[in-house]
Amino acid sequence: MNIIETTDLSHKQGSKYLLQDINWQVREQEHWVIFGSNGCGKTTLLSTVCGYRAFSQGSIKLFGEKLTKENAVALRSQVGFVSASYLDRCFHNESGFDIVLSAKFGGFGRRSDITDEDVIRARKLLQAFGIAAKGDYPYCMLSQGQKQRVLLARSLIVAPKLLILDEPLNGLDIYARDYFLNTLQQIVAETNVTVIYVTHHAEEIMPFFTKAMLLQNGKVFAQGDINEVFSEETLSRYFKHETKAGWQGDRFYIGIGEELRMDSSIWKGECL
């Protein structure tokens, strides 16, 4: 079964396409990395696929079911979604604890009463991510790293069928990054979850990722097997610079082969 299926998915804002003709199929237990420059549409694509954003053309199927306004809430409750760039707009004065629980209801607030099991699970997740002491603080009073930990805990409150992680390690310290990546590896090994992972940092790409998509200006630049998409040739075309890429042990690396820097006349003020 396809976990995600988009057909000619486009979204136009004014005269600009934020997404254009995205045809994408994600099968069960296929783990994808989405890669792309700032502003290329990664967050837009993933929040649209989760039913958090409208789209102007095409269709989305989630878990084999066509995504509509009517079923978005129910379908979303099976998705673990971490995206600080999207969710930071949705949460402000809510407590970390309430934010974690909100995922159970497929929205951003609590919609019905909760059980003791929900509370215990939410508290344990907050504790596991080292944020138990701040669990009742309003989101806006937390640091970037603490917010990220709340969102990671939120994504695991229900055992998700689909885990969408949009730059999940932003703002986390080295310990927390390794802790989460190893936890993710274990989740993948022991459950049937499908993971979609957005990152700018190649070293976060773990060996269990088998598929990749490169996005550029809201369009798919390349998609398919990770070794083909992340080949030096494809990445060089994407970045328009010679690019080095490959595995170093169990971590991937991508680097621009030539030295890039700002024209010094700009910061020296000589261009004025």
Next chain:
Amino acid sequence: MFIGAMANKTYGSYDHEELIKRAKHCVCKRCGGPLTNSLIIYDIYGGVGEELYCPHCQKQEFGVEKEIYDMAEYYVENFQFNYFYDMEENDVNFELNVAKVADMMSWILKNLNLLDDNGLKDNKPDYEYYLRRRRKNK
């Protein structure tokens, strides 16, 4: 984030009626103010959802019964309860403490079968009810 009045239609919410009902008998657990059933537009690209909302605290809020809020406020104010000891003592600290006590009181009342989704009941406290729930949950 933009908060709009809720039109008489659902936006992917399967419990629209429940939210309306709850907004009528519950208040915000932080400020005690009324809740609204709001259409929340999360971003300009069309993210939209229906949530219970406190316009004063500007937060999505499930709420507590008004009676519980009043008692929690009295308790925090007069008994110097402070769960957030590492936070500066100000209005936010006070409100968060009231919310914490209100949560605890709600849990106790629910487990004594004195509170459910429709509000406070006029039962007698039922400790056996709590023990049955615990046994069931084990």
